[in-house]
Amino acid sequence: MLVIIYCILCILSCQGKDSNIAAKTLVTTAAAEDYKEVRFTSKSDYTKDSENYLEISFNGFLFKIKFVDERAYLKTDYKNKTIKDFQQVIYNFTYDSDYDSAQKxxxxxxxxxDGYLFLPGYTEEFPNFTVYRFSQNSFSYDRALMLKDNSCNDGEIVADGKNAARFFIINKKSGKKCDFVNDEPYPISTDSQNKDLLKLKNAVEDKNDSDLLNEFSADLNKDGKTDKIQIFKNENAKDDFEKSHFGLPIKVLLSGNDGSWRENSNSKLIFSNDGNCTSEGFSNVVTKDSYFTVELQSCYDYNVLVSGFITFKVEQNKIWLHKYGEEYFDKSNHEKKIPSKVWTQKDFGKIKFEDVDGNFLLKLKRR
Structure with a gap:
């Protein structure tokens, strides 16, 4: 009797294990089969030799490829957030191919x-791809593949139902299946890559040149490289004069060791027009050593013009308010002498660039 019970338990146990194995297999298969070719939109401009680009977008992903000579660099964004900055990728647009043909x-x-981005590799005897793996927070090289059968060249790429890491292609008309074989990745020139990346990053991604009013250059962080101070239009202002003088966004771009930029932004430093008096608003930026001064004009009591000087000091990659000064001119009495005023870190302590705005300066003057 005990033997019979033991056998029954063994059978049930084995069935349970088989059931678990089957369930895992189904899950794995389903996950692998979920990889399907998807449609995407593309935008490109191949008419400017030094600014050729291709943008590929779908489901919140944006792959932006820029071309430098015969090399391609790709930046990956997801929902306007950078996942991976420009890196060199293997992309075929040379030899017997061209930009338009490669794009197809x-x-x-x-x-x-997550997914796989298949970029056509350099022209060889057989069609080949350079494959990159991506997700909402990563992008990296995966492998190089070759197709040694031209009869499937225009087919659909699918993932193996049992192994998502294995791909094959099916001819759209005949249904014939062709396997990819692993290929040697095309070599990348490190020297050229470093120079190209520096060029791309110096271009400052996503800058809208049409909104740029003025740009001032100086080596503010003393690393031997040029830094930039950019003043942009205020497109929300009511007329052209206000758009160029009041409520202007300002960016300070400090160069990094790897050719990248550290951006510091402030959209409230250059105040908006309050309409109570006539003044010039923003007028200039002056740089000296590690210091830069934003010069602007406001007023109070209707008749008194106030020339303000907001000076910042750059310490490595940090920007601190150094001092704030005001000079006064009475339009109703040109001979009247009004003493100028200056506030320093003794008055306000360590204040970051992005924390300085009109309200802060007003409170400072009222102390």
Whole structure:
């Protein structure tokens, strides 16, 4: 009797294990089969030799490729957040191919969470791809693949149902399946890459040149490289004069060791027009050593013009308020002498660049 019970338990146990194995297999298969080719939109401009680019977008992802000579660099964003800054990728637009032809051979496989970007590789005897793996927070090189059968060249790429890391391509008309084989990745020139990346990062991504009013250059962080102070229009102002003088966004771009930029922004430093008196608003930026001064004009009591000087000091990659000064001119009495005023760190302590605005300066003057 005990033997019979033991056998029954063994059978049930084995069935349970088989059931678990089957369930895991189904999950794995389903996950692998979820990788499907997806449609994407593309935008490109191949008419400017030094600014050729291609943008590929779908489901919140944006792959932006810029071309430098015969090299391609790709930046990956997800919902306007940079996942991976420019890195060199292997992309075929040379030899017997061109930009437009190469663009047509791009493929993307996606399962709703992560995916594979297939870029056509350099022209060889057989079609080949350089494959990159991506998700909402990563982008990296995966492998190089070759297709040694031209009969499937225009087919659909799918993931193996049992192994998502294995791909094959199916001819759209005949249904014939062709396997990819692993290929040697094309070598990358490190020297050229470093120079190209520096050029791309110096261009300052996403800057809208049409809104840029003025740009001032100086080596503020004393690393031997040029830094930038950019003043932008206020497109929300009511007329052209106000757009160029009041409520102007300002950016300070400090150079980094790897050719990147550290951006410091302030959209409230250059105050908006309060309409109570006529003044010039923003007028200039002056730089000296590690210091830069924003010069602007306001007024009070209707008749008194106030020339303000907001001076900042750059310490490595930090920007601190150094001092604030005001000079006065009475329009109703030109001979009247009004003593100028200056406030320093003894009065306000260590204040970051992005924390300085009109309200802060007003409270400072009222102390």
């Amino acid at each position: 051979n791009i493929r993307i496989l996606y399962n709703g969470k």
